[in-house]
Amino acid sequence: MSILQILEFPDPRLRKIAEPVTVFDAKLEVLIEDMIETMYEAQGIGLAATQVNVHKRLLVIDVSENRDSPLVFINPDFEIIDSELSEYDEGCLSVPGFYETVARPSSVKIEAQALNGENFELTAEGLLATCIQHEIDHLNGKLFVDYLSTLKRQRIRSKLEKDQKKSA
Ligand code: GNR
Ligand code: NI
Numbered sequence: 001m002s003i004l005q006i007l008e009f010p011d012p013r014l015r016k017i018a019e020p021v022t023v024f025d026a027k028l029e030v031l032i033e034d035m036i037e038t039m040y041e042a043q044g045i046g047l048a049a050t051q052v053n054v055h056k057r058l059l060v061i062d063v064s065e066n067r068d069s070p071l072v073f074i075n076p077d078f079e080i081i082d083s084e085l086s087e088y089d090e091g092c093l094s095v096p097g098f099y100e101t102v103a104r105p106s107s108v109k110i111e112a113q114a115l116n117g118e119n120f121e122l123t124a125e126g127l128l129a130t131c132i133q134h135e136i137d138h139l140n141g142k143l144f145v146d147y148l149s150t151l152k153r154q155r156i157r158s159k160l161e162k163d164q165k166k167s168a
Contacts, residue, residue: 004038004052008164009095009143010157018050018057018139021074024117028058028074032115035060036070044093046131048138051094059135063128073112076136081123082107088130090144096163098156102147104133 007014021028031054039047039060046061062070086106091099107125110132114120124132134144145153 001037002034003041004034006038006042006047006051006093007053009092009145009160011094013053014050014094014138014143015141016050016055017141018048018055021056021058021113024074024113024115029115032058032060032072036062036072039070039093040067042093045127046135047093048135050138050141057139059132059139061128061131061135063131072115073110073132073135074114076110076112076132076139078108078110078132078136080105080107081109082125086126086130088127090130090134092134092144094138095143095145095156095160097159098145100144100148100152102130102134102144104130108133 048059058074085103089099090102110122
């Protein structure tokens with residue numbers, strides 16, 4: 001298995017729209033294993049393929065306490081079950097060091113495919129509902145900083161651009 005490199009805001013590749021997964025093969029399985037390992041190593045609760053520069057519609061999540069229950073969603077879609085908004089302090093592995101409050105629908109029903117290509121449904125609430133929406137946003141080229149004011153987003157951008165120049 002390997003640890004993949006995570007793209008960081010404002011990298012324009014984070015703005016690409018991911019394409020549906022059509023081939024369910026061993027290569028896809030390796031990618032998913034690498035994404036799960038990368039998520040754990042980075043101590044994230046989710047990771048979308050876009051973040052590792054693979055522009056396919058798939059994501060992994062683990063919101064469990066013990067970090068031992070990874071969920072895999074391929075070609076995910078969701079509908080809002082409860083449009084009451086729920087606020088979380090969101091962070092993102094692609095926006096390191098910044099946490100801001102974002103409001104999203106509190107309950108969603110996800111429809112996705114599993115690694116074997118089978119369809120499944122899942123109703124999510126709480127942190128899982130927020131995380132799935134955050135990850136599906138990535139597949140659509142969207143980041144949590146897009147929900148903030150222009151001023152806040154520009155401050156985050158400048159700070160990260162400076163950090164990236166230092167480490168380049
Ligand atoms: O690790 C993560 N934590 C988190 C906290 C609140 C809302 C969303 C997230 S997702 C984030 C990992 C990540 O960047 N996924 O794309
Ligand atoms: Ni993220």
